[in-house]
Amino acid sequence: MPSYKAPTRDMKFVMQEVLGAGDQLAAMPFYKDNDTADFDLLSQVIDEAARFVETEIQPLNQIGDKEGCVRDEQGNVKTPTGFKAAYDKFRAAGWTALDADPEYGGQGMPHTVSIAMNEMICSANVAWGMYPGLSHGAYSALHAVGSDELKKLYLPHIVDGSWTGTMCLTEPHAGTDLGIIRTKAQDNGDGTYAITGTKIFISAGEHDMAENIVHLVLARLEGSPAGTKGISLFLVPKFIPNADGSLGERNGVVCGSLEHKMGIHGNATAVLNFDGARGWLVGEVNKGMNHMFIMMNAARLGTGMQGLGLGEVAYQNALAYAKDRLQMRKEPRVSGEEADPIIAHPDVRRMLLTGKAYTEAGRALALWLALSIDTEHHHPDEAKRKEAGDMVALLTPIAKAFMTDNGFNVAVQSQQVFGGHGYIQEWGMEQFVRDARIGQIYEGTNGIQSLDLLGRKVLMDGGKKLQKLAGTLQEFAEENEGDEHIGDYVNQLGKAAQQLGSITMVVGQKAMSGAEGADEVNAAAVDYLRFFGHVVYGYLWARMAKIAHDKIDAGADKDGFYLAKTQTAKFYFTKLFPETKALAATIKAGNEPLAVDDKAVFGWEHA
Amino acid sequence: MPSYKAPTRDMKFVMQEVLGAGDQLAAMPFYKDNDTADFDLLSQVIDEAARFVETEIQPLNQIGDKEGCVRDEQGNVKTPTGFKAAYDKFRAAGWTALDADPEYGGQGMPHTVSIAMNEMICSANVAWGMYPGLSHGAYSALHAVGSDELKKLYLPHIVDGSWTGTMCLTEPHAGTDLGIIRTKAQDNGDGTYAITGTKIFISAGEHDMAENIVHLVLARLEGSPAGTKGISLFLVPKFIPNADGSLGERNGVVCGSLEHKMGIHGNATAVLNFDGARGWLVGEVNKGMNHMFIMMNAARLGTGMQGLGLGEVAYQNALAYAKDRLQMRKEPRVSGEEADPIIAHPDVRRMLLTGKAYTEAGRALALWLALSIDTEHHHPDEAKRKEAGDMVALLTPIAKAFMTDNGFNVAVQSQQVFGGHGYIQEWGMEQFVRDARIGQIYEGTNGIQSLDLLGRKVLMDGGKKLQKLAGTLQEFAEENEGDEHIGDYVNQLGKAAQQLGSITMVVGQKAMSGAEGADEVNAAAVDYLRFFGHVVYGYLWARMAKIAHDKIDAGADKDGFYLAKTQTAKFYFTKLFPETKALAATIKAGNEPLAVDDKAVFGWEHA
Known part of the structure; x- marks a missing residue:
């Protein structure tokens, strides 16, 4: 276990x-x-x-x-x-x-x-x-x-956990493309709305853990414009609360079925059928998408955390197994047994260090972002709030996609450390892999995160947020370029940051070249995000290494914690960061290799 | 479905x-x-x-x-x-x-x-x-x-499928490290042996599909030397056949349990308990490991085929879904619906083309190897047989590891094309991912394949087999370096092949530098195999592209098959082959970044 x-x-x-x-x-x-x-x-x-x-x-x-x-016939879970x-x-x-x-x-x-x-x-x-x-x-x-009324009625229960909440976005035909949702809202004329439609993939959508479930539902109010500009956000409680917060009648929202999934089995992924369910408008009419985006940063960081957390626990268990499992003999021998612990073999160490390097950098990014969110919301200086908000906006898609991709890969590599035992359910490693897989898909696929980063956060912004981050990196680089310990990292980082800038320019120029410009952005986005992720992790590793070296130099490394940091940083820069070399080439190749003949290559015929 | x-x-x-x-x-x-x-x-x-x-x-x-x-209490499955x-x-x-x-x-x-x-x-x-x-x-x-006697008694039944066979190698404490197996064989003095011990992870180890099951079991004959040189191969039938091939008494081998696995659920992965089971020696005493290695090439290619086959079917289904699923609007629009098929979006095409490029190259490698095996066994010219055998030996670990790694990655990317639906069991994509995962682990983990390639097939051989392949590549390159269609591929390939040679030299030199030499090989092996794999796939793609361009030039491409080949080749060289840039850097970094402080980094204390 x-x-x-x-x-x-x-x-x-x-x-x-x-x-x-x-x-x-x-x-x-x-x-x-x-x-x-x-x-x-x-x-x-x-x-x-x-x-x-x-x-x-x-x-x-x-x-x-x-x-x-398990769902029963009445839809209880x-x-x-x-x-x-x-x-x-x-x-x-x-x-x-x-x-x-x-x-x-x-x-x-x-x-x-x-x-x-x-x-x-x-x-x-x-x-x-x-x-x-x-x-x-x-x-x-x-x-x-939410209005003060809704907040006063609902928030205390959500905060004390007696009620839970959900987010109901996806429909069978509409996942990434929320603009085409069909769930409709009709004005009841009494300040409430009748919500009708089917939502799928609703995590924690129905369960027995709380007294009530508060669904936040995207729906189209009758008469609203088509597309994302005609979507509003509604609150639909499972039980309609009385004014004093006690539970009233059962609302017309029922769990029609639960999905059978690859992983996260313990969470109920519900199909929810809304049949004229009573709902309350949250925020403004037709601003539903904007309202959802307010909390999207937090939700996306939350998904990134799943990648981080699963990478960490998979790494921890692979480490324990690698110390315990005796297999093959290392020269010179490290144990008196018939075989040595597999942690002695360099290739096993490579897999373990991959886990360690990615999770520790991911942790640094997550906490940096969390502190930035605190700053964005609560700093007394408006300029600081704005600056923090920009950094949150820029780095969130990276936190979501880079952390879940790395988390999945770390889970897979950690499973590999176990050999055949990694494939057996009892050891638990294969569950980490299955559970980690969803993070790359939901809350906006990692492809969508990449488009958000390159298209929205970098290019539509004229590169302003990127330049701000680049400034921070450059400042750090200038301070440390001659550093005896981290000078080499700073050097690599500086080159990659420069390359990121020039890649952005090239893609940006292509992007403005008419209809095919959008294709160029779409073609580059995933590799671009990964490149960017390495620049961010590289920056964090260099910073952490600097602090650690300072501690070591000051004789303050009592238990080797700082030594481990410096050596993991070195591993990162020599074994993981070089992925940027491949990414630079594939980004540069652009959309042309993807613009293949539809009929010949894909057997796809269209107008 | x-x-x-x-x-x-x-x-x-x-x-x-x-x-x-x-x-x-x-x-x-x-x-x-x-x-x-x-x-x-x-x-x-x-x-x-x-x-x-x-x-x-x-x-x-x-x-x-x-x-x-499902196993019953008697051990029937x-x-x-x-x-x-x-x-x-x-x-x-x-x-x-x-x-x-x-x-x-x-x-x-x-x-x-x-x-x-x-x-x-x-x-x-x-x-x-x-x-x-x-x-x-x-x-x-x-x-x-096998002896003629054993062959005459057993092979006709295995060939007609009325009996099936297994390979019993792994024990709870011995997977990669077969030299430490404990299953023992005692001479019964009548030409048979009593086999006692426990084997785990025995695929198809017990089932109801055939009348009899013929287990080939690695065991240690009493008095044999320790390690791999004291292991013999025994045939242990589930039912002991009479001389006429009819089934006699039930032998002392029982399925103690079945493993619960991440995937390949339809195959019974058995724990087999041998309790003085009657066995017959196959081949020579203490040559069991060598005998197993005879068939290892075929078994490893067979595992590679799982990666290829699963990549192919995952790709096919992702392709079908991508044509069918309408989501977001492409400019210019390609359908009259409210959204366009996702295959129109470049990032989706990137995922699909990754599947197509890896599986088609894998298929070429597999068939090349299969024809080489035929040549090795049946060519009348001994020199040709030897040459083919060398190529089979060199390329088999690549076929096993590179094809299963790519197969898994293609299954994962194909699942990604499905968005949230890819995570749902009914669609079948997540099964492909779970089923593909084992190929990277069993039949010698991909780490072990890499050591086999770099350590045994390349370095222990003094680079002779590698040079022969390099000669083939160079010949091809010289013939085509100015080619208007594939000249650029040949150029890239030539550089990478040269780099492979120099990397091999560097690692080879380090390998000879005492005890740490083995660590250098171990540290480089996995990245080395991947680099080598790209050189092989690059060669095959360039060859296929050349043939396809010739057909097109001759006006013989009636249905676009050859056009698809040329465009997929281009995708391969521009979007996948550049991985070699990163691999060259990580191989060059060597073992030093892995030789971290055991206690500080891993909390591992040893003598």
Whole structure:
């Protein structure tokens, strides 16, 4: 059975030593006033979260996979054994309220600390974590754009976890393309709307863990324009609450079936049928897409966290197995047994270090983004808020796609360390692979993330956000170009950053060349995001290596933590970062090799 | 539900137009005399095989995954619904005898044609295909080194499919490291041996599809030396046959349990307990490892075929979905619907072309190898036999590892084309991913294949086989370097081949530098194999492109088949081949970044 120990030491290193989170949060009145900025407090919260997740959530992971969720004929759904009890404890301990607004019963903790707990939950039991996770998404949307009435009625229950939330976007014919959804809303004339249609792939869409489920539903109000500009956001509760918050009548939304999936079996992925269900408008009419986008950054980072968390736990278990499994003899021998631990063999070390390098950089990116989100929302200086917001917008698609791609690949490589045993369910490694696979697909496929990055965040913006990040990188490079330890990394990084700039220029120029310009962006996007991801990870590894070398030079590396950082940084720059060389070439090749003859190559005939 | 149409046109293109198989086989008396060299005949066999596989085998694939195999308390195993009936038809139609020796009831067909059928079976239902597949492996070993007595008694039954075979190598503590197996053999003094021990991961180890199961078992004869030099190969039948071939008493080998696996659920992966089971020596005492290696090439190519077959079927289904699924609007529009087929979007084309380029090159490699195996066994000229055998030895680890890695990646990318639907079991794409994953692990992990290639096939051989291949490449390059169509590919290929040579030199020199030399080989091996794989695929794509361009120039491309070849070649060289740039850098980085501090980085303390 797999095990898990939360990497709290590394989390604290990134928060405090790399990001200086304590000081930064103290500068934000919201956290200062709530007494939630103190790093010692955050540190204690992380330790307590680790204890809870390791003992209450992680042991349910294989059970959840094996049992899955079961729907009865009335559309009720039973979650796997232990899921509800763990959720009750989670609620009771106040974890659902962790970073929520104190006005609605929240603890007002920074996103920086909740994202750390988020990582732990994703490592421990991602299917379980999606129940409170989706709830948090619904909380964010409602908090951002809901009316005071709706907020007062719903948010306290979502914050205390007695009610959960969902996000209902996808329909059978409309996934990426939300502009063509058909679910309709009719004005009842009493301030409510009748919602009718079918939504699919609704995570945590129906279950027995909470008293009520609050669905946030995209639908088209009668008479609205076609496309994304005619979509509104509605709140549709499973049970319609009375004014005092007690539960009233059952609403016309029913779980029609549950999907049979490759993984995340413990989470109920529901088909929801809305049959004139009573709904309330959230935000403005026809602004549904914009409202969803408000919380998209958080949801996408949340998906990235699944890649990070699953990569981490897969790595941890591969590491343990590699120390334990004796196979073949290494020269010179490292054990007195008939064979040596496989961790002694360089190729096994390569697989392990791949996991370590990607997860530690991913953690740094996630915490950096979380602190930026805190800054965006709560910094007293508007310019700082704007700057942080820009960085969040730019880096979020990278966090989502790069972290889930790397997480999946790390899970696969960690499974490989186990040899044949990795393919056997009892060891749990194959579950990590199956569970990690969905992160690359949902919440906008990684292809869509790439288009968001290159098309929207870089090109439509005239490269302004990119230039700001480039400025930060260049500043760092100038400060450290001659550094005896990290000079070489900075050098590589500088070249890659320059290349990123010139690649962006080339694609940008092509993009403006008429109809085929869009094709050029589409053709380059995935490789572009991966290139960009390496530049970001390279920057973070260089920064972490610098801090670690300083500690070592000062004689402050008591347990080898900093030595490990410097050596993992070296591995990253010599064994993973060179992927940029291939990516530069494939991006440069552009759309032309993809513009093949449709009939000859694909047997596809069209007008 | 997924569909499958065997790519017979492409198979024939490779066989006849690329490899000239008809003429080459006609030069081998064995096939000439058996009347099995004629290309028209082979072509008919391929068409008939396609019909059989598409209609009888493929429809059972999802059933097999869903039902799996069930073991009762006596150790009997029931295969999924329909598996036995399809196997009976398969036998009745003579497919188990296809490339077997006519002396034992075989049809004496070339390996070149059986490998084509093999690909089809792997596409259609890899779990089902492993029953006859393992049987074929046992046939090969017994045919190569068994005594006449054993061969006469067993082979006719294996050839007609009434009995199947297995290969029993792995034990709980010994996978890669067969030198430490503990299963023991005691001489009964009557020409038989008592075999005792536990074997795990035995594919097709117990089932209800055949009357008898013939286990080929690695065991240590009492008094034999330690390590691989003390291992012998034994034949242990489930039922001990009487002299006339009728079934006698039940032997002491029982299926103790079945593994629960990530995929290939339809195949019974058995734990087999041998409790003084009666066995017969196959080949010579203490030569068991050598005997196994005789058939290892075929078994490893067979595993590579799983990667190829699964990549192909995943690609086919992604292609069909991409034409059908309407999502987002392309400029200019290509359909009158509210959205356009996703195949119009360049990033989707990129994923599809990745599948097409890898599978078509893999097919060319597989058929080239199969024809080389035929040549190795049956060419009248000893020098030709030796040359072909060298090429088979060199390319087999590439066929196994590169084809299964690419097959898995293609399955994953094809699943990605489906968006959220790819994660849902009913669509069948996630099964392809789960089924493809094992190919990278068993029959020697891909890490082990890489060591076999770099350590054994290249360096221990002093680079002789590599030089022979390099000579072939150079000859091709010199002939075509100025070619208007493929000159650029040849140029890229030439550079990469040169680089492969220099990389080999560098690693070879490091390898000789004492104990750490082995680490350098181990550190480089996986990236080296991938680099080598691209050189081989590049060579094959350039050859195929040349033939296709010649046809086009001659006005002989009636249906666009050759145009598709040229455009896929271009995609390969511009979008996939550049991976070599990254690999060259990571190989060059050597073992140093992996030689990290064990305690600091891995928390591993040792002597």
